[in-house]
Amino acid sequence: MLSERAGKIKPSPTLAMDAKAKAMKASGIDIVNFGVGEPDFDTPENIKEAAIKAIREGFTKYTPVGGIDPLKDAIIEKFKKDNNLDYTRDEIIVSCGAKHSLYNIAQALYGKGDEVIIPSPYWVSYPDQVILNDAIPVFIKTNEKDNFMLKPDVFESHITKKTKAIILNSPSNPTGVTYDKKTLEGIAEIAIKHNLYVISDEIYEKLTYDGFTHISIASLSKDIKQRTLIVNGLSKSYAMTGWRIGYTAGTKDIIKAMTNIQSQSTSNPTSIAQKAAVEALRGPQDFINTMLAEFDKRRKFLVTELNAISGISCLTPTGAFYAFPNTSKLYGRHTDGNKISSSSDLAIYFLEKANVALVHGEAFGNDDYIRLSYATSIDNIKKGLDRIREAVSRLT
Ligand code: PMP
Numbered sequence: 331m332l333s334e335r336a337g338k339i340k341p342s343p344t345l346a347m348d349a350k351a352k353a354m355k356a357s358g359i360d361i362v363n364f365g366v367g368e369p370d371f372d373t374p375e376n377i378k379e380a381a382i383k384a385i386r387e388g389f390t391k392y393t394p395v396g397g398i399d400p401l402k403d404a405i406i407e408k409f410k411k412d413n414n415l416d417y418t419r420d421e422i423i424v425s426c427g428a429k430h431s432l433y434n435i436a437q438a439l440y441g442k443g444d445e446v447i448i449p450s451p452y453w454v455s456y457p458d459q460v461i462l463n464d465a466i467p468v469f470i471k472t473n474e475k476d477n478f479m480l481k482p483d484v485f486e487s488h489i490t491k492k493t494k495a496i497i498l499n500s501p502s503n504p505t506g507v508t509y510d511k512k513t514l515e516g517i518a519e520i521a522i523k524h525n526l527y528v529i530s531d532e533i534y535e536k537l538t539y540d541g542f543t544h545i546s547i548a549s550l551s552k553d554i555k556q557r558t559l560i561v562n563g564l565s566k567s568y569a570m571t572g573w574r575i576g577y578t579a580g581t582k583d584i585i586k587a588m589t590n591i592q593s594q595s596t597s598n599p600t601s602i603a604q605k606a607a608v609e610a611l612r613g614p615q616d617f618i619n620t621m622l623a624e625f626d627k628r629r630k631f632l633v634t635e636l637n638a639i640s641g642i643s644c645l646t647p648t649g650a651f652y653a654f655p656n657t658s659k660l661y662g663r664h665t666d667g668n669k670i671s672s673s674s675d676l677a678i679y680f681l682e683k684a685n686v687a688l689v690h691g692e693a694f695g696n697d698d699y700i701r702l703s704y705a706t707s708i709d710n711i712k713k714g715l716d717r718i719r720e721a722v723s724r725l726t
């Protein structure tokens with residue numbers, strides 16, 4: 331008999347969709363995959379070489395649980411350079427991907443009955459990680475007309491005696507919104523006033539467009555830094571999804587608790603991936619700009635073309651690599667006598683009848699939308715758009 335806990339959660343819908351698309355592809359079906367959020371670029375050569383060197387030198391044993399000192403130092407340098415934030419080694423922990431960092435935080439902070447505020451649309455793993463730790467996700471709907479940004483007064487109106495933390499994600503997966511300074515200041519003020527923790531997932535920090543720049547909420551004041559846990563990682567910026575390196579910066583007591591939890595669960599992140607991560611953070615950074623320029627081209631093309639399809643409208647994302655179009659006008663239309671009533675129906679229709687994989691908005695907390703990752707080639711995007719356009723025109 332499985333635990334009650336295991337019955338309360340579902341597999342990650344983004345990974346599930348990716349697995350389904352890959353299985354269809356393996357069976358010979360020509361799928362266009364807008365499903366998973368994973369750069370289609372290869373990990374840069376200098377990073378791979380650092381890992382190969384580590385293997386050759388026999389750096390293949392256990393390391394300190396929370397990461398090797400050179401990696402912690404490279405992360406500390408990154409925070410200083412990019413965010414003007416000062417941390418010490420005992421305020422940093424390296425984990426097996428940012429998802430693992432977030433999970434360690436959930437284990438270290440949330441208790442039975444604690445409420446954790448999650449603005450929706452949200453990234454798929456936030457609610458399930460809260461639930462896995464016996465806490466309660468409290469969703470606050472954000473709206474397209476506000477650029478999907480949480481308004482500070484709305485945030486405050488959802489705080490109760492049980493509220494422990496808020497999870498922020500800017501640039502956001504799935505909406506692509508990049509929070510502005512004024513909104514972050516408003517959120518910080520309320521978090522301080524109500525003594526809440528802020529978990530700030532900044533994994534898309536380097537991927538911003540149209541002159542938008544990422545601002546870390548922790549950089550706004552000493553007070554907010556004290557109650558913020560910054561989560562970041564190498565998966566997106568350095569095309570290193572499979573290497574599994576993420577990290578957290580926060581106060582010593584929480585980092586120590588997370589390190590204890592990690593020491594009893596996974597131990598250290600892979601030794602050779604840590605060496606590769608040092609090279610990623612300290613080596614040449616031009617790869618990011620090359621990748622970003624390509625993402626930017628795809629973003630503009632995808633968003634323009636989606637908006638040209640009758641029944642679909644899409645805000646222009648300013649960060650990450652997702653488009654999050656509103657498809658609610660298509661609900662109520664029919665295909666072969668079946669009604670499309672939800673984002674899930676629509677995603678299944680596109681997958682089965684148009685060979686296009688994407689993720690239903692309901693997985694991110696808003697059924698009016700679907701999510702397309704544009705971390706795929708422009709040719710694929712063109713092909714996928716042709717199929718979507720044609721499939722939409724077939725709906726009656
Ligand atoms: N946060 C967000 C918002 C993400 O989109 C992802 C993507 N997987 C992660 C965290 C986790 O990334 P990883 O575990 O690969 O570091």
Ligand code: GLU
Pocket residue numbers: 342343344345365366367368429454503
């Ligand atoms: N973050 C990516 C996504 O949203 C990867 C999938 C996952 O980790 O769930 O598609």
